[in-house]
Amino acid sequence: MTQTPKAPAFAPTFARRMDGMQASEIRELLKLIEKPGVVSFAGGIPDPTLFPQNEIRAAYDRVLSDPVRAGRALQYSTSEGDGDLRAWIVDYMAAKGTICSIDNILITNGSQQGLEFLGRLFLSPGDTALVAAPTYLGALQAFSACQPHYETLRLSDTNLNAEVYTAETAARGGRTGFAYVVPEFANPTGETMTEVERLRLIELAAELDAPIIEDSPYSELRYEGVAPTIIQSLDIARSGGIEASRVIHCGSFSKVFTPGLRIGWVCAATPVIQKLTLIKQASDLNASRLNQMVVHELASTMFDEQVAKARESYVRKRDAMLGALAQHMPEGVTWSKPEGGMFIWMVLPEGFDAAELLPGAVEEAGATYVPGEAFFADRSGPNTLRLSYSLPSVEDIEAGIARLGALLRQTLS
Amino acid sequence: MTQTPKAPAFAPTFARRMDGMQASEIRELLKLIEKPGVVSFAGGIPDPTLFPQNEIRAAYDRVLSDPVRAGRALQYSTSEGDGDLRAWIVDYMAAKGTICSIDNILITNGSQQGLEFLGRLFLSPGDTALVAAPTYLGALQAFSACQPHYETLRLSDTNLNAEVYTAETAARGGRTGFAYVVPEFANPTGETMTEVERLRLIELAAELDAPIIEDSPYSELRYEGVAPTIIQSLDIARSGGIEASRVIHCGSFSKVFTPGLRIGWVCAATPVIQKLTLIKQASDLNASRLNQMVVHELASTMFDEQVAKARESYVRKRDAMLGALAQHMPEGVTWSKPEGGMFIWMVLPEGFDAAELLPGAVEEAGATYVPGEAFFADRSGPNTLRLSYSLPSVEDIEAGIARLGALLRQTLS
Numbered sequence: 168m169t170q171t172p173k174a175p176a177f178a179p180t181f182a183r184r185m186d187g188m189q190a191s192e193i194r195e196l197l198k199l200i201e202k203p204g205v206v207s208f209a210g211g212i213p214d215p216t217l218f219p220q221n222e223i224r225a226a227y228d229r230v231l232s233d234p235v236r237a238g239r240a241l242q243y244s245t246s247e248g249d250g251d252l253r254a255w256i257v258d259y260m261a262a263k264g265t266i267c268s269i270d271n272i273l274i275t276n277g278s279q280q281g282l283e284f285l286g287r288l289f290l291s292p293g294d295t296a297l298v299a300a301p302t303y304l305g306a307l308q309a310f311s312a313c314q315p316h317y318e319t320l321r322l323s324d325t326n327l328n329a330e331v332y333t334a335e336t337a338a339r340g341g342r343t344g345f346a347y348v349v350p351e352f353a354n355p356t357g358e359t360m361t362e363v364e365r366l367r368l369i370e371l372a373a374e375l376d377a378p379i380i381e382d383s384p385y386s387e388l389r390y391e392g393v394a395p396t397i398i399q400s401l402d403i404a405r406s407g408g409i410e411a412s413r414v415i416h417c418g419s420f421s422k423v424f425t426p427g428l429r430i431g432w433v434c435a436a437t438p439v440i441q442k443l444t445l446i447k448q449a450s451d452l453n454a455s456r457l458n459q460m461v462v463h464e465l466a467s468t469m470f471d472e473q474v475a476k477a478r479e480s481y482v483r484k485r486d487a488m489l490g491a492l493a494q495h496m497p498e499g500v501t502w503s504k505p506e507g508g509m510f511i512w513m514v515l516p517e518g519f520d521a522a523e524l525l526p527g528a529v530e531e532a533g534a535t536y537v538p539g540e541a542f543f544a545d546r547s548g549p550n551t552l553r554l555s556y557s558l559p560s561v562e563d564i565e566a567g568i569a570r571l572g573a574l575l576r577q578t579l580s
Numbered sequence: 581m582t583q584t585p586k587a588p589a590f591a592p593t594f595a596r597r598m599d600g601m602q603a604s605e606i607r608e609l610l611k612l613i614e615k616p617g618v619v620s621f622a623g624g625i626p627d628p629t630l631f632p633q634n635e636i637r638a639a640y641d642r643v644l645s646d647p648v649r650a651g652r653a654l655q656y657s658t659s660e661g662d663g664d665l666r667a668w669i670v671d672y673m674a675a676k677g678t679i680c681s682i683d684n685i686l687i688t689n690g691s692q693q694g695l696e697f698l699g700r701l702f703l704s705p706g707d708t709a710l711v712a713a714p715t716y717l718g719a720l721q722a723f724s725a726c727q728p729h730y731e732t733l734r735l736s737d738t739n740l741n742a743e744v745y746t747a748e749t750a751a752r753g754g755r756t757g758f759a760y761v762v763p764e765f766a767n768p769t770g771e772t773m774t775e776v777e778r779l780r781l782i783e784l785a786a787e788l789d790a791p792i793i794e795d796s797p798y799s800e801l802r803y804e805g806v807a808p809t810i811i812q813s814l815d816i817a818r819s820g821g822i823e824a825s826r827v828i829h830c831g832s833f834s835k836v837f838t839p840g841l842r843i844g845w846v847c848a849a850t851p852v853i854q855k856l857t858l859i860k861q862a863s864d865l866n867a868s869r870l871n872q873m874v875v876h877e878l879a880s881t882m883f884d885e886q887v888a889k890a891r892e893s894y895v896r897k898r899d900a901m902l903g904a905l906a907q908h909m910p911e912g913v914t915w916s917k918p919e920g921g922m923f924i925w926m927v928l929p930e931g932f933d934a935a936e937l938l939p940g941a942v943e944e945a946g947a948t949y950v951p952g953e954a955f956f957a958d959r960s961g962p963n964t965l966r967l968s969y970s971l972p973s974v975e976d977i978e979a980g981i982a983r984l985g986a987l988l989r990q991t992l993s
Contacts (some may be wrong), residue, residue, distance in 0.1 A: 174819055174820025174821050174823070174824035175824060176823050176824060176849065176851070177791075177819070177823065177824055177825055177826050177849045177851070177852075178851070179702070179791055179826070179851070179852065180755065180789075181701055181702065181855060182700065182701060182702055182703055182704040182707070182726070182757070183704045184700065184704070185700075185701060185855060185858075188855075188858045188859070188862065189858070190858060190861075212655065212656050213655075215651040215652075215654065215655050216651075218650070218651065218654045218655075220644055220647065220650045220651075220654065223644060223650075223654065224640070224641060224644035224645065224650075227637070227640040227641070227644065228637060228640070228641065231633055231636060231637035231640065232637065234633065237631070237633045237636075237637075238628040238629075238631065238633075239628075240840055241628065241631045241633070241636065241838040241839070241840030241841075242625065242626075242628050242631075242838075242839065242840060243625050243834075243839045243840075275864075276689065276864035276867075277864055277865060279863070279864050279865050280863060280864040283862055283863045283864065287595065287597065287598075287725065288594055288595060288598060289592070289594065289595055290595055291595040291596045291597070294595070305862075305865070308861065308862040309862050309863070311862070312700065312859070312862060313595070342593065344595070376593075378590075378592055406587055406590070407587025408587050410587070410589050410590065411587035411588060411589060411590055412590055413590050413592070421656075425654040425655075426654070426655065426656045426865075427653055427654030427655060427656075427868060427869050427870045428654075428868055428870065429864060429865075429866075429867070429868045436589065436590045438589070438590070438591070438592070439590075439592065442594060442598060442601075445601045445602070445603060446601070446725070448603075448721065449601065449696060449718075449721040449722050449724070449725060450689075450692070450693060450696045450722070450863075451688075451689035451690055451692050451693040451696070451842060452690060452692050452718070452839075452842075453842075454689075454842070455840060455841055455842045455868060455871060456840050457840045457841065457871075458868060458870075458871070
């Protein structure tokens with residue numbers, strides 16, 4: 168038998184914007200999670216045992232049992248999103264200090280879609296995106312398709328002012344597209360912006376005449392301390408109202424209920440929401456109305472209860488990890504002490520490389536983490552790493568950190 | 581009481597790509613649907629009485645009753661999509677003549693998201709998108725954010741060859757990004773490409789070295805005649821395999837089952853799927869795993885049955901509309917005779933303007949349609965309009981077309 172000659176592969180030319188898009192290291196790392204016996208501090212995803220499975224099942228059943236509601240749930244719907252869910256979010260935002268109407272709310276497929284839309288809305292190629300270093304990797308991925316230049320937001324450096332940013336941006340022929348922050352229990356650091364930092368950010372953004380993106384998926388997961396006022400609310404107090412505010416707030420139901428329904432939202436001045444709605448319509452017409460109606464059922468009946476349940480579980484895990492770190496980590500290793508969320512940020516002594524240490528951590532300590540450099544737009548921070556305590560059990564956290572501590576003690580000595 | 585001075589509104593500068601984005605006329609028109617007593621031939625959305633509500637409810641119940649499956653359904657998942665659903669689609673595509681593996685399938689939020697991703701993947705600003713005139717409005721909206729130049733695909737004009745397109749595109753400094761077609765029961769014309777046209781398109785695309793986007797949401801809704809081979813399969817026969825094929829096939833479960841779960845797919849060579857997966861990850865991480873699992877339950881248990889049910893209902897509506905048109909339309913008005921799908925395309929005598937006639941149609945004939953110019957990239961075709969028979973009842977179709985015919989008879993005389 169003669170072999171059929173292999174056909175030449177289709178090798179298309181992609182658009183220029185694709186040059187900046189790369190696969191996520193976290194994604195590649197998630198494959199390691201599956202290894203039996205390895206404790207994953209890498210994932211940073213919610214604990215599935217907390218998902219209110221029965222209540223979600225009952226909510227689908229309620230919506231789909233009523234022929235009229237089912238017909239609406241299963242049909243195409245408006246790009247802005249379900250009116251009842253948007254009304255619930257209006258009340259939720261009001262409790263945070265943002266007085267708005269449903270015209271200020273767009274429903275998105277999780278807050279990730281909100282970020283990606285905001286990149287497209289504000290970033291022409293070459294424009295500057297001001298981001299923390301480190302910052303949420305998914306935001307960098309969302310924005311990178313718009314070919315921005317990343318500049319580090321340095322709010323604790325009082326010497327820095329708008330002129331510095333503006334001069335650098337203008338030199339490249341671009342504008343400042345926006346400043347992006349995760350103000351509560353940030354991914355990856357676990358840290359929370361102080362009110363002083365929030366006010367400084369508002370001033371800086373006003374001087375730059377740029378919007379602020381306040382990405383707030385973890386804010387309900389506070390285990391201690393008092394929540395600072397959200398940046399949007401601080402700006403509204405200063406500017407006079409939601410329509411005058413330059414702050415765009417992104418929220419999510421993924422960390423409280425489940426990421427499986429893919430429902431989040433953006434709250435902003437109506438001209439911003441109107442443009443985002445056009446993007447939503449062109450992108451995927453509308454988020455699943457059925458899932459929106461189910462989220463509304465859940466949010467309006469058991470939001471506080473579910474938040475309490477999640478807090479109660481995660482605080483024990485955070486405490487277990489902080490306790491184990493204090494007990495097992497060698498001198499020279501430092502880490503953040505988050506008041507909430509899912510993440511602890513670790514800094515190794517200078518000269519150590521968390522990415523290089525990872526294979527050893529998996530093989531010898533049976534534990535994974537995410538090397539910190541993935542969270543820096545400029546790929547700096549080789550001696551940093553992100554630990555997440557949301558997924559493993561308290562026992563696995565204690566054992567995994569003990570093994571990781573022993574390995575680091577050995578490596579550092 | 582003194583009035584509080586109104587705060588100046590936040591007036592951000594948007595990215596340049598937003599200049600090309602406009603609100604959809606269809607969307608504005610959908611608001612007219614709600615008027616009591618007005619028959620809508622505008623919508624072009626599936627008949628909600630055909631949604632398998634009970635089976636969908638049972639499928640959610642089955643997935644969410646099993647704690648292991650529920651945990652997986654409600655968690656973050658891979659951006660490519662659920663393996664079981666992708667495997668079902670592999671079998672489905674094989675039956676259409678496309679032999680592929682799950683690595684050739686990406687799950688999207690309806691086929692609309694596939695189109696938007698493909699725009700971003702292939703169109704740098706100034707590149708050419710070859711589209712039919714008229715074509716699907718949602719595709720124009722999806723592509724327009726990438727600032728392409730639209731060129732009309734003229735497959736019936738045998739004088740046209742690749743040089744003509746290439747010369748025009750090169751003169752603008754761009755490339756041909758792709759050719760986009762809806763080969764079966766096209767939105768808005770209802771027409772189906774012949775095999776000769778399909779082969780001519782494949783030749784043209786090969787000469788241009790450009791991909792072909794085959795958007796096929798309506799293909800299951802065939803009421804008579806024999807389905808031509810899909811373009812992807814024709815190209816595979818010629819090129820030697822899916823990896824050698826330049827055809828990207830977009831499919832959807834929205835027209836057979838329901839648009840409410842927002843599940844569609846893209847089938848293409850793996851390098852294309854890998855890049856699209858990066859875009860998916862950056863855009864919204866993954867489509868709802870729960871909804872994907874429910875669609876898999878439906879597809880693997882009742883696809884053929886549901887297709888038969890939809891065909892049986894829509895063919896009666898199509899026949900009612902074609903019959904009423906033949907009976908009531910005055911001389912000089914012509915229309916397409918679709919073998920399937922949801923749309924009939926009507927051409928009024930030259931000099932008449934379907935957009936101008938619309939308010940009268942609503943007020944006097946109690947019937948809406950979509951003026952055809954929305955479907956032309958260059959806004960031509962003022963004397964055309966799209967009628968959809970999918971939503972109204974047979975009785976409303978007959979009465980509405982009779983009234984529209986009387987109005988046109990009066991207008992044209």
